[in-house]
Amino acid sequence: MKIRTLSGALLLAAATSVATADFYGDATGDIFDGGLTNLDILGAEISNDADNLYISVTTNGDVAATNWGKYLFFFDSGDGGALSGPFGNDPYNNPWNRNVSAAAGIDAFMGSWIDGDGGALAYTWNGGGFDENAFLTPDRTDAAMGTVRWTVSLSALGLAIGDTFSFDIGTTGGGDGDPAIDLLSTTDIQPGWGNGSTSPMGYSYTVVPAPGVLALAGLAGLASRRRRA
Numbered sequence: 725m726k727i728r729t730l731s732g733a734l735l736l737a738a739a740t741s742v743a744t745a746d747f748y749g750d751a752t753g754d755i756f757d758g759g760l761t762n763l764d765i766l767g768a769e770i771s772n773d774a775d776n777l778y779i780s781v782t783t784n785g786d787v788a789a790t791n792w793g794k795y796l797f798f799f800d801s802g803d804g805g806a807l808s809g810p811f812g813n814d815p816y817n818n819p820w821n822r823n824v825s826a827a828a829g830i831d832a833f834m835g836s837w838i839d840g841d842g843g844a845l846a847y848t849w850n851g852g853g854f855d856e857n858a859f860l861t862p863d864r865t866d867a868a869m870g871t872v873r874w875t876v877s878l879s880a881l882g883l884a885i886g887d888t889f890s891f892d893i894g895t896t897g898g899g900d901g902d903p904a905i906d907l908l909s910t911t912d913i914q915p916g917w918g919n920g921s922t923s924p925m926g927y928s929y930t931v932v933p934a935p936g937v938l939a940l941a942g943l944a945g946l947a948s949r950r951r952r953a
C-alpha cells in the first residue's frame with residue numbers, strides 16, 4: 725500500500741513535469757537597418773508535449789509598442805516540399821508570398837501577426853499547394869520585453885513524436901513580396917526591403933516524447949519487472 729501511494733505520487737510528478745526547451749541563438753544587429761530592433765531576432769526556444777509545439781521568439785525591441793512586424797516559421801521535415809521559383813508555391817516557398825528562398829523544400833509553414841487581435845495560421849504542403857490547418861492566437865504577455873509565444877498543435881504542422889525537422893524563423897513586414905529582414909538560423913545580413921532573402925534552414929529540432937510519457941513508461945517497466953521477480 726505504501727508503494728502504491730509512492731508510485732501514485734511519482735506518476736503525478738512525472739505527468740506534470742515540464743519539458744526543457746531547446747534554445748537557438750541569433751546575433752544582435754545582424755539586419756540591414758539597425759533601427760528595426762523589433763525585427764532583430766535574438767533567439768528562440770522550442771519545446772513540445774504529446775500534442776503541441778511551444779515556440780517563443782525574442783527580438784531586440786518592445787513589440788508591444790512596435791507591433792507591425794510579422795513572424796515566419798519554416799519547417800522542413802522530409803523529402804519534397806515547396807520551393808521558390810517554377811516549382812512549389814511559385815514564386816516563393818510559402819503561402820504568405822514572402823520573398824524567402826531556401827534550398828530545402830518547405831513542408832509546413834506558420835505565419836503570425838501581433839498587431840490588432842493577433843493571430844497565426846499554420847499550413848502544410850500537399851504537393852501542389854498549402855493546406856491551411858489551424859488558426860491560433862499568439863501569447864503577447866511579454867511582448868514589451870520582445871518575447872512572443874505560440875502554441876501550435878503538432879498535427880497542424882504535419883508533425884508527430886519522433887520527427888526531426890530543420891527549421892528557420894524570420895521577421896518581415898506586412899507586404900506581399902516582403903523579404904525576411906532577420907533570420908534566426910543565420911547571421912548573414914539579408915539585403916532588406918525590395919530584395920530577396922535566403923534561409924539556410926540551419927537549425928533542427930526533434931519532437932521528443934513528452935517527459936511524462938517517458939517517466940510513465942519507465943515506471944511501467946519497473947512495475948513489470950517487479951511482477952516478474
Ligand SMILES: [Ca+2]
Nearest residue numbers: 750751764765
Ligand atoms: Ca538578429
Ligand SMILES: [Ca+2]
Nearest residue numbers: 750907910911
Ligand atoms: Ca539572423
